[in-house]
Amino acid sequence: MTERLQVDLGERSYDILIGESLLTSTDLDPFVKGRQVAIISNETVAPLYLSGLREHLAATGRQVDSIVLPDGESHKTLATYSHVIDELMRLRHNRSTTLIALGGGVVGDITGFVAATYQRGVPFIQIPTTLLAQVDSSVGGKTGVNHPQGKNMIGAFYQPALVLADTQVLRTLPKREFLAGVAEVIKYGVIREPGFFAWLEASLPALLDLEPSALAHAIRESCACKAEVVAADERESGLRAILNFGHTFGHAIEALTQYRMFLHGEAVAIGMVMAADLSWRLGLLSQAEAQRIKALIAATDGLPVCPPKLDATAMLEAMGMDKKVTDGRLRLVLARGIGQALVSDQVDQALLLQTLGAYEKLCE
């Protein structure tokens, strides 16, 4: 059973297909319009899934090339971007080519940025192979690479022609990476979908067991939520900021631990617990609601809820350096009850410092 979801962006609208074993299904074929296709993947994913996809596409009579990148965020650079462009030029891909991103968020972000800028834009298809990429980075059109002085500082908003979320490939994903994706799934429940949050509380065991129908539902609801927010605010001028619930805290934690201690989703998990705490201090969330958020994260039996012991002043500074700052003012995403997020640039710094200092409470 394949589920189909449309991301409504006018002439840039596209479909997300969710289901088992989509990777080599014929669903893909109509979206590869020209005679050339280039699959961009990484050294971890390629041995598992590249040859099947290559063979499927080659059987349709197309020129199929593949470019395999080293794995990891440290390779999400302008140098890797430039290498992919060089390869496409060397292999003589023209403006009618189609790019396919086969991998996690890093592969998707680089491939999307190449697609946005190769010969001023060619179509691309996302085949995300991590839960995080399926529910987050493959939807919304953010593409790009990191700069030594900051993450995602170079990039473009560019929409894919299609996203294929194959639930089968999650079986080869390491547990820790799977849970990092679950953190973002929980986020959607908190910021916009109280019913989905309740479903997660009830269905978490099925999800952790990788039951196909539970996976498909979680991915579908997450993508639908993100798609709705992105459709309302494609270029992140307002509403879209709510997708960053937990992220301002999370990014600061990642930065202060040199991106070594936590996966992005893990830092976001802690960030959500902190954002819930701050929302409670601001009177937006009851203590019981803040507790439900923390409890659901803890129930994953793997995602952290407890921040590392970091200096509050350093955290403040790391949060202020975040690029989601408009002309010097810190904007924070808060929860008003479970299921409704809001953005505020009026947060009392004293209360923020209380949350940053609430180590004992959050880690009890």
Place this chain on the structure above:
Amino acid sequence: MTERLQVDLGERSYDILIGESLLTSTDLDPFVKGRQVAIISNETVAPLYLSGLREHLAATGRQVDSIVLPDGESHKTLATYSHVIDELMRLRHNRSTTLIALGGGVVGDITGFVAATYQRGVPFIQIPTTLLAQVDSSVGGKTGVNHPQGKNMIGAFYQPALVLADTQVLRTLPKREFLAGVAEVIKYGVIREPGFFAWLEASLPALLDLEPSALAHAIRESCACKAEVVAADERESGLRAILNFGHTFGHAIEALTQYRMFLHGEAVAIGMVMAADLSWRLGLLSQAEAQRIKALIAATDGLPVCPPKLDATAMLEAMGMDKKVTDGRLRLVLARGIGQALVSDQVDQALLLQTLGAYEKLCE
């Protein structure tokens, strides 16, 4: 007298202001929204106009930085792009910054591509300082850099917030570069505006004397024509191709002479004479009309009309390698009378070879 022209692209619409001494006028100010502004210029233009612009903007209380690039097409590379990004990061420009391109087409193309991709997009203003940039590259949203294997292979479609075409700055432009711009001005008359073509035949002396009102009219009509075509076809799927009248021949001539013999506008001038000849052979243009096109170009007393002696087969190949090829088919822009261009992918190769071999006729 400042003329104002709107490029109608829905939410991406913007104004072109044309007039004398706009460079340091207050017309600019409302378009610099944030507290930071970075002027990107080159070593030729900066000594002439940078300090005036800097002082004007600094007086408005903003952080004003400037990045001066080496001059020339050979620096339109990913390396230069990367250098500009590095500088913006070093100077801590945030998402609210505004970039200003102060220079010719190369500065505009690089700055536009940086603006399209710095933190996934910041606003930018074009202040083109060559006639070619004023009537061509500053309108239409094409941005990008060259790849060693091809021109403009990396880039994006990205619209400026404003274009300021200051006719005064053309007084410091070398005559040869000025005429290269006139070639593109003539092109607009041929492809879409028979009345403008007739005006050019009558007013060429005034234009070559840099009379402000003649300059403003020529720039206005050229930008209006390009703006109309771009508005109808922002991403170059159809109509926009007519803007390439003379360019497929021109690009091939540039490539086969290693980009050393002709300025781009000069190669386009020859290309237009060749495209007119081919249009005549196809029965689209009368001999007299083809002659009028050649005569107007020749009357500039500086633009070439005569192709260099190049091997016809090499020309064919160079034209076929042009990136305006869709899945292997050569599309050519032709003139049906003066004032109406069309695109055809059905040109009889024998007739094309006749044009390529018509050296004696074209150079008589």
